Amino acid sequence: MDTAEKKTKVFSMVTTTANNKSEWIYTVNHRNSFYRLQRIVAYVLRFCQKQNRKPTAQLELEELDQARRVIIKQIQETGFAHELRHLRKRPDQALDRKSTVATLPLILDEHSIIRVETRLQQAPVSTETRNLYLLPYNDPVVKMMLRKLHEDNLHCGHEALRGIARQQYHIIKVNSMIRNVIQGCVVCAKYRPQFFKQVMGDLPEHRVSQNRPFLNAGVDYCGPFWIHHKVRGKRTDKAYIAVFLCFATKAVHLELVGDLSTSSFVGALQRFIGRRGRCQILYCNSATNFVGANNQLKELTDTIHSETAAGSIKEFCNQKGVQFKFIPPRSPQSLDGYVRVVDVKTARGTYKRTIHKLAPLLRETATKRKIEADDTESNSQEDPGIEDTAEPESK
Incomplete structure (x- = not known):
């Protein structure tokens, strides 16, 4: 075998x-x-x-x-080696004042573990909640315990994690450790990205030059505003606001426009020049921030940005000695954004608060005399766009 x-x-x-x-x-x-x-x-x-x-x-x-x-x-x-020896030998005496836990009510349980007594001794909770485990600061194992609580509770935030940890543990400098754990969490870091901070460019020349108000300005539209007449059966009219912004002083000039016709815009420009004086350069923001739906945007595009309207506006500006420039959309290097959205929003909010006064203003604008920069043009024709929307006051 x-x-x-x-x-x-x-x-x-x-x-x-x-x-x-x-x-x-x-x-x-x-x-x-x-x-x-x-x-x-x-x-x-x-x-x-x-x-x-x-x-x-x-x-x-x-x-x-x-x-x-x-x-x-x-x-x-x-x-806590020193504190453990002190509690084992002299549990009735207070700890040394130099100890970091000298002000805490410490006890030893049946397993010779240091616990912190809380004010919940009469509460119907577990023993671990009444007497918390004392844990030191900046310990690697304690960090792992906090990381486990953070992951088990769906990657909760700082305050929630501190409340969950204090149900069982009393950690020295717990806020600093929780901040370290959350910042080191990869999952939380993915949902808390650091966006690139773009460096602001230099201010253009017109913004830093000392000139009279509205020597260099920009224009933008906001609206439409619905004007309700206090006449039975009278249909509501639409009105717009032309916002003129001074580059040097950030002053804002508002002009009421009856419709989106080219003649109405030219009339508003005439009133602006008559009130504020001639501009050296007038920029028009041609981006898509003109308020409204597609049909309103198309109307505004046909009003100002079409070839026929642009030619008419430039011809009028050339007669007045104003250099009118159209800015390409979404091009900050071409001085786009001079007419800020905040100015348009401010003007819109101001007119909304006083919307009941727009109808008399519209009628007054249609009948008032146009003030021209040149004395020779003081008796020019009134704005036909605003005249069409005017309605005599009911008696």
């Missing part, structure tokens, strides 16, 4: 000895996971107690809780 060959298995084990007995917890290969560290300690305790040594046996909840208590105890022996 052939002798049965005996197969032997050789196991190798590496053991390390720490200088301090409480530092062995920091030598465990936990891969930056507190749950993994807790399971490793639970298996070590099972092996030491000689119970259920089967490698396939699942850990019980009591074993995980016992492992968590052992971890906390080892952390306290490293961070």
